[in-house]
Amino acid sequence: MASDPSNNVSTKQFSIRPATYSELSTIANILTKAFWNDELFGNIIHPNRNVFPEDNDLYWLRRARVNWWDWSHVYLVSVIRDRDRAEGEAVIAGVAVWQRIGTLKKDMALNIFDPRRLAKPLAKVATDLQARIWPNRAADPGNEDIIERSYHYLDHMWTGKRADSWYLECLGVHPNFQRQGHGRALVRWGFQQAEMEGVSVSVISGDGKEEFYRRCGFETQDGWSGMGEGNPLRIAPGGLIYWKDVEYDAEGDIESK
Numbered sequence: 075m076a077s078d079p080s081n082n083v084s085t086k087q088f089s090i091r092p093a094t095y096s097e098l099s100t101i102a103n104i105l106t107k108a109f110w111n112d113e114l115f116g117n118i119i120h121p122n123r124n125v126f127p128e129d130n131d132l133y134w135l136r137r138a139r140v141n142w143w144d145w146s147h148v149y150l151v152s153v154i155r156d157r158d159r160a161e162g163e164a165v166i167a168g169v170a171v172w173q174r175i176g177t178l179k180k181d182m183a184l185n186i187f188d189p190r191r192l193a194k195p196l197a198k199v200a201t202d203l204q205a206r207i208w209p210n211r212a213a214d215p216g217n218e219d220i221i222e223r224s225y226h227y228l229d230h231m232w233t234g235k236r237a238d239s240w241y242l243e244c245l246g247v248h249p250n251f252q253r254q255g256h257g258r259a260l261v262r263w264g265f266q267q268a269e270m271e272g273v274s275v276s277v278i279s280g281d282g283k284e285e286f287y288r289r290c291g292f293e294t295q296d297g298w299s300g301m302g303e304g305n306p307l308r309i310a311p312g313g314l315i316y317w318k319d320v321e322y323d324a325e326g327d328i329e330s331k
């Protein structure tokens with residue numbers, strides 16, 4: 075069972091593993107804390123977070139409860155084992171949400187008649203209804219969906235040789251555990267998947283996180299989240315798109331390393 079990470083732990087050992095559905099509340103709270111001082115997720119989307127701090131979690135939780143059922147998404151956690159605690163008890167230090175853009179491999183794609191295809195639309199209806207009854211009071215209602223409204227301005231970036239990509243949709247490490255290697259390990263998972271599948275890796279960098287992503291292996295910068303006339307994300311700082319492209323040899327085959 076994972077617990078809240080605000081308690082100190084005595085060992086730095088950690089591992090990366092898929093999250094469980096029951097961990098989504100903890101994950102939401104970590105993301106709230108990680109992005110508390112971020113201009114986009116903080117001031118622009120959640121200007122009232124100091125008045126309604128718990129409501130900020132709803133932003134992350136509601137999105138997670140919908141996207142969990144989207145089989146192109148993988149929720150990962152970085153977990154610290156605490157040797158001073160009971161066997162099996164662990165602390166979640168960081169979270170990554172990876173999305174496989176493009177053609178899904180057979181082990182991820184659902185058959186067209188698979189009833190699990192209904193899970194995401196049903197979760198969306200339930201979550202939207204809940205949001206109407208119990209709105210996120212920390213958020214600016216005009217900006218709460220600013221990221222979703224910007225998607226179609228960026229779609230053209232994931233075309234051609236970048237049509238297939240492991241995209242790092244979200245990454246956050248609890249402030250108590252930053253600069254201890256959790257972020258890099260959560261990023262490495264996507265690089266390993268991409269290398270096995272011969273596809274690119276991509277991320278939209280938060281403001282000030284460009285150097286972190288370069289250190290993690292992203293080599294090329296191309297595009298930004300506010301591109302395109304009318305894109306609502308023009309007002310947000312940062313948002314540079316980074317890539318680790320697939321390398322092709324002279325014959326157009328993927329270069330093996």
Ligand SMILES: CC(C)(COP(=O)(O)OP(=O)(O)OC[C@H]1O[C@@H](n2cnc3c(N)ncnc32)[C@H](O)[C@@H]1OP(=O)(O)O)[C@@H](O)C(=O)NCCC(=O)NCCS
Nearest residue numbers: 108245246247252253254255256257258279280285286289
């Ligand atoms: C950005 C973030 C995910 C980094 O995770 P982390 O676990 O603290 O980073 P790591 O310890 O794995 O750092 C890996 C390397 O990047 C460097 N690094 C980490 N954060 C950095 C930053 N903000 N600027 C420059 N370098 C940074 C580390 O010093 C380390 O360098 P090294 O190559 O010398 O070892 C984390 O700080 C965080 O959650 N921030 C708030 C939320 C956020 O901005 N997420 C990303 C949005 S796109």
